[in-house]
Amino acid sequence: MSRVLVVDDDPDIVDLLRLRLELAGHTVRTASNGELGWEAILDEVPDLAVLDVSMPRLDGLSLTRRLRGHAETAGLPILVLTAAVQTADAENAIAAGATAYAKKPFSPKALALRVQAMLEDPGA
Amino acid sequence: MAHNLITRLGVAAGIVAAAIAFAFLSIISQARMLDEDGRTGEVAGRIQTFGIVGLIGASVALLLLAAYLARYIVIPMRDVTSAAEELAGGDLTVRVREQGDAEPVALAHAFNELASNLQTEQQQTEVALTALAAEKRRIETFHRAGERLAAARDLTELATIALAELMIAAGADSGGLWAVEPDDQRELVLEAAMGVDPAMLPRFLRPDDSPAGRAITTREAVAVDRGKRSELHLPLVVGSRAIGVMSLYRDGTPAFPPSDRDTLLRLAEQVSVGLSNAVSYRSALRAARVNRAVLDATPDPVGLLGSDGELVAHNAAMAEIWRQYPGVDVGGGGGEERDVLELGPRAYSRYAGPVRDDTGERMGRLVVLRDITAERESERLKDEFFALVSHELRTPLTSIIGYLELVCDNDEELSADTNRFLEVVDRNAKRLLRLVGDMLFVAQVEAGRLSLERVALDLGQVLADSVEAARPTAERAGVRIRLETTEVGHIDGDRDRVGQLVDNLVSNALKFTAEGGEVVVAMRAEGGDRVLVAVGDDGMGIPAAEQQHLFERFFRSSTARSRAVPGVGLGLTIVKTIVEAHDGEISLESKEGVGTIVRVLLPLRVEAAA
Numbered sequence: 001m002s003r004v005l006v007v008d009d010d011p012d013i014v015d016l017l018r019l020r021l022e023l024a025g026h027t028v029r030t031a032s033n034g035e036l037g038w039e040a041i042l043d044e045v046p047d048l049a050v051l052d053v054s055m056p057r058l059d060g061l062s063l064t065r066r067l068r069g070h071a072e073t074a075g076l077p078i079l080v081l082t083a084a085v086q087t088a089d090a091e092n093a094i095a096a097g098a099t100a101y102a103k104k105p106f107s108p109k110a111l112a113l114r115v116q117a118m119l120e121d122p123g124a
Numbered sequence: 125m126a127h128n129l130i131t132r133l134g135v136a137a138g139i140v141a142a143a144i145a146f147a148f149l150s151i152i153s154q155a156r157m158l159d160e161d162g163r164t165g166e167v168a169g170r171i172q173t174f175g176i177v178g179l180i181g182a183s184v185a186l187l188l189l190a191a192y193l194a195r196y197i198v199i200p201m202r203d204v205t206s207a208a209e210e211l212a213g214g215d216l217t218v219r220v221r222e223q224g225d226a227e228p229v230a231l232a233h234a235f236n237e238l239a240s241n242l243q244t245e246q247q248q249t250e251v252a253l254t255a256l257a258a259e260k261r262r263i264e265t266f267h268r269a270g271e272r273l274a275a276a277r278d279l280t281e282l283a284t285i286a287l288a289e290l291m292i293a294a295g296a297d298s299g300g301l302w303a304v305e306p307d308d309q310r311e312l313v314l315e316a317a318m319g320v321d322p323a324m325l326p327r328f329l330r331p332d333d334s335p336a337g338r339a340i341t342t343r344e345a346v347a348v349d350r351g352k353r354s355e356l357h358l359p360l361v362v363g364s365r366a367i368g369v370m371s372l373y374r375d376g377t378p379a380f381p382p383s384d385r386d387t388l389l390r391l392a393e394q395v396s397v398g399l400s401n402a403v404s405y406r407s408a409l410r411a412a413r414v415n416r417a418v419l420d421a422t423p424d425p426v427g428l429l430g431s432d433g434e435l436v437a438h439n440a441a442m443a444e445i446w447r448q449y450p451g452v453d454v455g456g457g458g459g460e461e462r463d464v465l466e467l468g469p470r471a472y473s474r475y476a477g478p479v480r481d482d483t484g485e486r487m488g489r490l491v492v493l494r495d496i497t498a499e500r501e502s503e504r505l506k507d508e509f510f511a512l513v514s515h516e517l518r519t520p521l522t523s524i525i526g527y528l529e530l531v532c533d534n535d536e537e538l539s540a541d542t543n544r545f546l547e548v549v550d551r552n553a554k555r556l557l558r559l560v561g562d563m564l565f566v567a568q569v570e571a572g573r574l575s576l577e578r579v580a581l582d583l584g585q586v587l588a589d590s591v592e593a594a595r596p597t598a599e600r601a602g603v604r605i606r607l608e609t610t611e612v613g614h615i616d617g618d619r620d621r622v623g624q625l626v627d628n629l630v631s632n633a634l635k636f637t638a639e640g641g642e643v644v645v646a647m648r649a650e651g652g653d654r655v656l657v658a659v660g661d662d663g664m665g666i667p668a669a670e671q672q673h674l675f676e677r678f679f680r681s682s683t684a685r686s687r688a689v690p691g692v693g694l695g696l697t698i699v700k701t702i703v704e705a706h707d708g709e710i711s712l713e714s715k716e717g718v719g720t721i722v723r724v725l726l727p728l729r730v731e732a733a734a
Contacts, residue, residue: 012523019530083518090577103620105522105557108529 002119003027003044007037007060008052008081017050020108024116034058038066041073048077048119050111053093061096068097077118081106133198137190144182151175200228204235211235216243265293265391279303279402283315286395287370291318294356294380294388296372300325302336303360303368303403312340312368320373329369340366345385354379358388360396367400425472425493428479429455436488445493454491470497510564517560524553551597561624562694569701576618576705580729583622583655584609584647590626591645594634602639605630609647612655616729617706625702628695629659629722636720637663653728660721666714674712675700699724 004026006017011032018028029046031037035057041049049067051060058066060080067073080093083104093101099118102111152175158168203220210218216239222232268289276282283301291299298319302312312329314322331340339346339357343366348355353375360368370392374380380388419426419439427438427446433455435446445452449467456463460477472493479490528550531538538546568574591607598605615622626645633643643661650656666674666681673679680693696712703710703724714720 010519010523013519013526016523016526016530020526083522104518105525108526109533 001025001027002047003029004115005029005031005037005040005046005049007031007034007040007049007055007063009033009055010052013052013081016108017111020112021115024112026115034060034063037063041067041076045072045076048079048115050079050081050115051098053080053082053089061092061098064093064096064098079111079115079118133193134190137186137193141182141186144186145179148175148179148182151178196224197228200224200232204228204232207235207239211239211242216246265289276398276402279399279406280315282395282398282402283368284318286399287316287318289395290358290370290388290391291372293391294372294374294384296356296374296380299370299372301360301368301370302329303399304366315368325371331366336369336371340369345389347380347382347385349379352376356380356385356388358392360392360399362396362400365400367396367403424495425454425491427454427491428487429489429491431488442491442493454493455489456491464496465493470495471500472496506567510567513560513564518557521553521557521560525550525557528553547596558627562698565624565698565701566694574701574705576621578616578618580614581617581619581622583615583617583657583726584611586619586622586626587645587647587657590623590630593627594630597631598634598643601634601637603634603637604642605634606642606644607646608644610649612647612649612728614729615655615706615726617726618702621702621705625699625724626657626659628699629657629724632695632722633659633661633663633720636665637661649728650725654725655728657724657726658721660719662719665716665718665720666712667716668714671712671714675710 004021006014006021006028007030008014008017009032014030014032018030021028029040029044031040033055034051037049037051038058051063053060064078064080067076067078077099078097080096080098080101081104082089082093082101090101090103100114102114152172155168155171155175158171200220200223203223207218207220218239219236220232222229222236224232272285272289276285283303287299287301290296296319299317300314300320300322301316303315305311305313310330312331314325314327314329317325326334329336329340331337335346335348335355336357339359343359343361345359346357348357353373356372356374358370358372359366360370372380372388420441422439423441425439425442425445427442428436430436433453435442438446442454445454445467452467454465454474454476456474456476458478460475462473462475465472465474473496474494475490475492477490479487481487528546531546532550565574587609588607591605595605630643630645637643641662643659646656646658646660648656670679670681674681674696676693676697679697699722700710703726706726708724708726710725711723712720713723
């Protein structure tokens with residue numbers, strides 16, 4: 001039973017992830033952009049964050065960098081979702097401090113397994 | 125003088141006569157004294173008679189001598205004397221009669237010779253003086269022409285002056301001058317015309333096709349007498365090169381005399397040097413102007429830097445750079461350099477390298493900048509487009525595919541129809557996703573931005589996944605699909621790309637295989653360091669003529685088109701690109717009505733390097 005924060009500007013994706021992760025037994029909080037995500041984390045630091053790259057106001061990579069610069073969230077497992085096809089985008093995510101990344105479109109089931117694995121071994 | 129001579133001769137004759145008369149008078153008086161004595165009367169009488177006769181004889185002799193002197197000596201002498209005076213007065217035509225004694229005749233003859241010689245000499249001197257005056261005029265003409273030619277600013281002015289001088293020297297009424305065109309050695313162009321409407325003269329002249337042309341070819345003056353009009357064509361020659369021709373015209377007679385031609389030719393030769401220089405100068409100016417215009421019209425900044433880094437030469441675009449960024453270092457270091465120079469909001473690709481002249485001597489350092497701001501902008505826009513397409517198309521697909529999975533995983537029992545419908549949605553969503561992926565992939569390759577994320581990849585697993593994913597489609601089409609693999613180890617590959625490669629091959633094979641047919645996906649080691657993947661079918665095959673085009677972008681075979689097989693013609697292009705990006709090889713074998721087999725050879729991963 002872990003607390004997962006999902007931040008994505010597409011409410012369908014947010015719902016999809018929330019449904020899937022709740023099916024897997026997690027408590028899910030959601031936010032629709034980076035700034036709101038940041039506020040949610042300041043309010044309560046989750047066990048893991050799933051962040052979309054492309055979002056208004058504050059994008060996923062900037063939020064990742066901000067979280068890494070913040071003592072409380074420096075070690076937070078972060079899974080970045082990217083819709084880009086270019087390998088460079090994935091590299092950018094890692095460079096920004098993401099623990100792992102997943103490309104859209106993804107299989108919700110596979111993603112839930114991925115989240116589970118990250119929670120069990122934050123180093124992975 | 126003549127008078128004096130005669131006077132002196134008269135005085136001398138008088139003294140001699142007086143002396144003789146005195147001598148005879150003495151003899152007579154002595155005889156009388158002797159007679160008075162009476163001692164010698166007879167002898168005295170004889171002596172007295174002798175004295176009287178002697179006195180008369182002496183007087184006669186004296187008169188004869190005087191007559192002789194006047195007739196044979198004094199008169200010829202006087203003639204010569206007065207002639208000499210006239211000669212001295214300048215009349216060289218004066219001559220004297222050769223008369224009198226031998227000596228006066230000789231004197232007169234000598235005088236006449238002298239006068240005659242003097243006259244001849246004077247005539248020669250006059251001829252020489254006339255020639256000298258002509259030479260002086262000619263030299264003055266040369267000098268004047270030279271001064272005016274030296275002051276001329278361009279070829280046209282020079283040609284006009286040269287023509288005017290030659291016309292004056294030749295006494296011509298009108299004339300024209302044609303000079304070579306440096307850019308066109310075959311034709312001469314009219315540079316000057318005087319005394320005639322230039323339109324009446326040919327604008328262009330060709331060597332050899334007219335008297336003027338002949339003058340050019342032969343390098344000699346060509347004179348033409350047309351009755352009412354005379355022409356003289358003078359070649360303008362420098363060294364052995366004809367640089368032009370001058371045509372002089374004169375109405376009516378006389379024609380240009382041959383004696384003038386040498387002078388005119390020399391004059392023409394003199395002006396030729398200046399004209400030749402002007403021709404060369406104009407040609408150089410024109411070349412410089414062309415170079416300048418080309419350089420300035422070149423939108424890319426171009427400059428030549430001297431050894432001290434200062435701009436020696438540059439075009440307008442470089443001047444603009446220099447104006448906007450004074451003192452900016454565009455030259456860089458020593459050798460050839462290619463890099464990007466950022467100047468304010470603009471980006472320039474920069475080439476810098478040494479420049480040598482045709483003798484190999486270093487002239488400086490050439491710098492060529494090319495504004496790549498727009499290219500960068502378009503590259504950025506392309507990136508944005510990629511991102512947009514990726515995001516805007518793939519995000520909805522993520523929802524569709526994700527929710528489908530959620531529905532199917534749900535424990536809820538669905539009706540058979542619902543299941544079938546959901547399958548259709550799922551299949552088409554995946555097809556759409558693949559299509560988007562393919563398009564993006566090709567665009568990425570086009571932009572030269574294909575990047576691979578290579579890992580140790582179990583190719584057998586990739587093949588198995590592909591076949592598994594294709595199985596529903598195969599079943600629906602009534603095509604059997606079979607996997608024949610042996611363990612070969614890993615390849616060094618990008619998981620997504622290799623998956624895309626195999627998916628494409630399998631999907632192609634299925635598309636072109638009729639119901640009841642079979643698709644075989646096989647893998648085995650090849651030569652120890654490579655792996656062979658073969659996807660074969662017993663489908664309709666591809667006409668031989670079309671096989672060479674199969675790997676071309678958007679090419680679709682006639683069978684695909686006639687049977688309405690879905691696709692856009694990117695599958696094999698992508699396959700080939702991925703194979704080559706993995707240092708592999710691909711070949712295709714097909715026979716109409718028999719089937720097709722595609723073979724892909726990929727290098728195995730070198731484990732020691734892993």
